[in-house]
Amino acid sequence: IGRDSEYDRGLLFFWKGRFYISIYAVRETSSAKRAVLNIGGIISRAIAVQGEKPKLIDYLPTHGLMEESIRYFHNHLSLNLHYFVADENILYLDDRTKAVLARYQHKGAKTYLLLIQYQTPKKAKAALRNFIRAYIPEAKRTGIAQVENGRWSAATVEHVFVIAVFDASTMAHAGTIIKAAMERLET
Numbered sequence: 001i002g003r004d005s006e007y008d009r010g011l012l013f014f015w016k017g018r019f020y021i022s023i024y025a026v027r028e029t030s031s032a033k034r035a036v037l038n039i040g041g042i043i044s045r046a047i048a049v050q051g052e053k054p055k056l057i058d059y060l061p062t063h064g065l066m067e068e069s070i071r072y073f074h075n076h077l078s079l080n081l082h083y084f085v086a087d088e089n090i091l092y093l094d095d096r097t098k099a100v101l102a103r104y105q106h107k108g109a110k111t112y113l114l115l116i117q118y119q120t121p122k123k124a125k126a127a128l129r130n131f132i133r134a135y136i137p138e139a140k141r142t143g144i145a146q147v148e149n150g151r152w153s154a155a156t157v158e159h160v161f162v163i164a165v166f167d168a169s170t171m172a173h174a175g176t177i178i179k180a181a182m183e184r185l186e187t
Contacts, residue, residue, distance in 0.1 A: 001040040010026070071100050075093050086134060099116040124160050136154075
């Protein structure tokens with residue numbers, strides 16, 4: 001249904017053209033599932049244009065990338081749906097920001113990379129400062145720290161982009177993903 005659709009426990013989401021569609025059945029039953037999928041099909045057929053994948057996706061490093069995990073969005077509620085960061089909008093995401101979240105496989109563990117494009121370098125730097133202050137305050141100078149779950153998180157800014165890593169198994173792995181993302185941005 002549409003592009004990159006996914007269905008899980010009563011929730012169907014997909015995108016097509018310039019639209020992101022999310023349909024949710026509060027309680028999943030076989031008839032509710034059929035209804036959600038039928039509604040999704042009707043909506044998908046009503047949107048004539050397939051649409052192009054966002055350019056931001058091209059900046060994701062490819063080594064270890066789990067392509068089916070790629071999520072493109074604009075606001076913090078969508079981010080929290082796929083990886084919970086905070087109740088508050090600590091990354092200053094809004095309708096003008098472009099963000100992509102993807103999972104990476106590394107030695108049997110999953111690591112997340114978040115790449116956000118802001119309108120200006122000033123906005124990107126402000127978002128990075130706020131994110132570090134709120135999410136990884138122990139990383140003030142380095143941008144990298146071990147968090148409560150024993151995993152590693154890191155964040156940096158590159159021009160209008162904030163790059164963040166979650167759930168890395170080691171500090172070195174978090175740094176490797178950050179570096180790979182920065183290299184992709186430079187090309």
